[in-house]
Amino acid sequence: MGGDRIVIIGAGMAGVATAYFLTRKGHDTVSIIEREKIAGTQSTGRNAAILRTMIPNPLLNRLARESAEFYRNPPEGFSTEHLVDCVGVYLAARKEHAATLQKWCDDNPEAGLELSDASQIYDKIPVLAPGLTLAAYKHDDGVLDVHTILQGFLQGATQAGAELCIGREFTRLEIRDGRVVGVQTAEGFMEASKVVVANGAWASLSETFSGYSLPFKPYRRHLLVTDPLPQVNPRWPVVWIVGEEFYFRPESGGLLMSGCDAVPVTPDQGEITDPSQVERIAAKAEFWLPTLVDARIARAWAGMRTFVPDDLFVIGPDPRAQGLYWVAGLGGHGITCAPVVGRMAAEWIAEGECRHPAAESLAPKRLLK
Numbered sequence: 001m002g003g004d005r006i007v008i009i010g011a012g013m014a015g016v017a018t019a020y021f022l023t024r025k026g027h028d029t030v031s032i033i034e035r036e037k038i039a040g041t042q043s044t045g046r047n048a049a050i051l052r053t054m055i056p057n058p059l060l061n062r063l064a065r066e067s068a069e070f071y072r073n074p075p076e077g078f079s080t081e082h083l084v085d086c087v088g089v090y091l092a093a094r095k096e097h098a099a100t101l102q103k104w105c106d107d108n109p110e111a112g113l114e115l116s117d118a119s120q121i122y123d124k125i126p127v128l129a130p131g132l133t134l135a136a137y138k139h140d141d142g143v144l145d146v147h148t149i150l151q152g153f154l155q156g157a158t159q160a161g162a163e164l165c166i167g168r169e170f171t172r173l174e175i176r177d178g179r180v181v182g183v184q185t186a187e188g189f190m191e192a193s194k195v196v197v198a199n200g201a202w203a204s205l206s207e208t209f210s211g212y213s214l215p216f217k218p219y220r221r222h223l224l225v226t227d228p229l230p231q232v233n234p235r236w237p238v239v240w241i242v243g244e245e246f247y248f249r250p251e252s253g254g255l256l257m258s259g260c261d262a263v264p265v266t267p268d269q270g271e272i273t274d275p276s277q278v279e280r281i282a283a284k285a286e287f288w289l290p291t292l293v294d295a296r297i298a299r300a301w302a303g304m305r306t307f308v309p310d311d312l313f314v315i316g317p318d319p320r321a322q323g324l325y326w327v328a329g330l331g332g333h334g335i336t337c338a339p340v341v342g343r344m345a346a347e348w349i350a351e352g353e354c355r356h357p358a359a360e361s362l363a364p365k366r367l368l369k
């Protein structure tokens with residue numbers, strides 16, 4: 001089996017989506033290796049779960065819209081649950097940031113946004129502070145069921161022959177004569193003809209890639225959830241205030257919120273909660289949701305969003321080493337875009353080319369110039 005084996009490093013959303021689409025193409029010699037005891041415990045288990053197709057960059061916007069179609073109409077047998085709760089997503093701005101929001105809409109004419117003054121938001125969420133003047137609404141975006149999506153990809157892949165090697169830590173990529181030959185793990189060597197790097201923030205640890213590294217950088221972001229609040233209607237839409245970098249949505253009877261912090265970190269620091277950032281979220285909440293000022297914080301946590309310098313995803317072959325592929329740098333949109341990310345990665349790995357119009361722009365080659 002070793003000779004034909006494809007090893008995927010990381011069982012987060014990127015790794016399991018890639019495995020799923022590889023098995024759909026008939027590859028059953030796929031091994032996903034995951035250091036943790038449970039799949040999806042890093043960024044995939046620490047995010048806001050928002051399906052937000054309104055990404056300003058038109059390439060990623062397209063990936064998000066195509067992925068949303070998958071979530072709204074998943075393939076037969078993927079899951080018995082709904083994958084997305086279409087509560088709607090508003091992007092809204094005060095007068096001084098309205099031009100930014102307007103530009104995002106102008107740059108993405110196919111995004112299907114309803115642009116209006118902000119009165120609709122105030123009708124739906126009366127506790128929101130005044131001052132918003134422009135709103136872009138997407139009625140069929142909303143909140144994703146991350147756990148069900150992860151399980152859908154994972155079960156689809158393993159039922160088709162892929163193996164999940166849980167508790168197995170990748171330590172070094174092995175390359176001979178310009179070709180991938182396998183990976184070293186804490187449990188020993190695994191032979192493979194293709195290796196897929198899908199280990200999120202840890203893709204930035206260049207020493208593990210035998211000199212074949214790419215410029216990934218993880219950034220930490222915090223979220224908090226309040227205790228249940230009688231003022232909160234669980235059917236409220238997601239609200240993202242552009243320029244002020246504050247967003248919130250209903251969660252467990254209260255609100256989930258972020259102040260959109262982005263502090264560069266090393267992966268070992270990325271999940272350490274910084275109390276000053278939690279206070280910063282609370283201060284933004286006090287401004288935008290003043291009547292909820294007494295809300296108690298039920299829990300707060302941090303996770304990593306990983307980027308390369310152009311902020312685009314990195315999907316495809318590394319031209320420096322035959323058999324080496326990257327599916328990383330998914331930044332703040334890796335859950336929203338996972339279906340198309342996985343499909344593109346599988347096409348590159350299985351067919352040696354990817355026909356998606358964004359393929360070349362997202363391929364690792366661009367980072368090596």
Ligand SMILES: Cc1cc2nc3c(=O)[nH]c(=O)nc-3n(C[C@H](O)[C@H](O)[C@H](O)COP(=O)(O)OP(=O)(O)OC[C@H]3O[C@@H](n4cnc5c(N)ncnc54)[C@H](O)[C@@H]3O)c2cc1C
Nearest residue numbers: 010012013014035042043044048050170200303334335336
């Ligand atoms: C606060 C926050 C809010 C976010 N909100 C959203 C949102 O609302 N919508 C959205 O679409 N996206 C959101 N994101 C982004 C999203 O979470 C990420 O883009 C996505 O989870 C990245 O998935 P991944 O599989 O690349 O990484 P990960 O989920 O981190 O998976 C990488 C996996 O690799 C494993 N691994 C690492 N090193 C090794 C090793 N040496 N050996 C074996 N295994 C290893 C890890 O244990 C992990 O399981 C948010 C992120 C954060 C931090």
